[in-house]
Amino acid sequence: MIEKLAKIQVAMLGLILGLCIVISAGVLSDNFKKNEITVTGSAYEIVKSDSASWKIQVSTKAPTSVDAYNKLKAQVPTVKEFLVAAGIKQEDIELLGIGNYPTYKRDAKGNFTQDVAYYNYDQVIKVTSDNPELINKTYLEVPSLIQKGITVQAYPPEYYYTDLNKKKAELLKAATADAKVRAQGMLSATRNRVGKISSLKMGVMQITPADSNEVSDWGINDSSTIDKKITAVANVVFSVK
Secondary structure, eight states: OHHHHHHHHHHHHHHHHHHHHHHHHHHHHHHHHTOEEEEEEEEEEEEEOOEEEEEEEEEEEESSHHHHHHHHHHHHHHHHHHHHHTTOOGGGEEEEEEEEEEEEEEOTTSOEEEEEEEEEEEEEEEEEESOHHHHHHHHHTTHHHHTTTOEEEEOOOEEEOTTHHHHHHHHHHHHHHHHHHHHHHHHGGGTOOEEEEEEEEEOOOEEEETTOOOOOTTOEEOOSOSEEEEEEEEEEEEEEO
């Protein structure tokens, strides 16, 4: 009886070991199929903006609407002359719509009344140029208009790199190559080799000032500086040989 029970136990043990071997083989097979490495590569390049957009707002005020308008019409040509004298082409200067609104008087308690104190008129002059350096230089000279009694608000110029899409493609290619180099370095100690790309995902593109290391999950698109740093990121999954 005892001998029979021992034979049954040996048989069960053999069955269990057999199942373990089959399961282990399956797990190893799955791991082999998923033998991959995920690497993030990056590449950047400093570029110089080749276009600029700039707005200047000319403002006037007077006791009557007519006087405020006439002052505006007299001052806008002076601003245009200033821009042309700085080297900006006539065809790069555009006059946008005229805005106007009244400013009301206040009573002794500081509350607004229905009486008009003066009328405000303003007009925006937009400049577009393929010479960002000239726009930046002219922007810094705007205070000379104020010295002539003209009320102007010069908005910071915006600078752009027009061949951005082509540059993004070039940098993404370089970032992918960088990912492969990193993968090779990681695998060199294991005597494995980098195989084919299993998947590739472009990371968020960062366009920042040239001296900035700032990053954002949503991406940065700087327009405040002439010299920019364009950074591309590639998340690459390689098979491992």
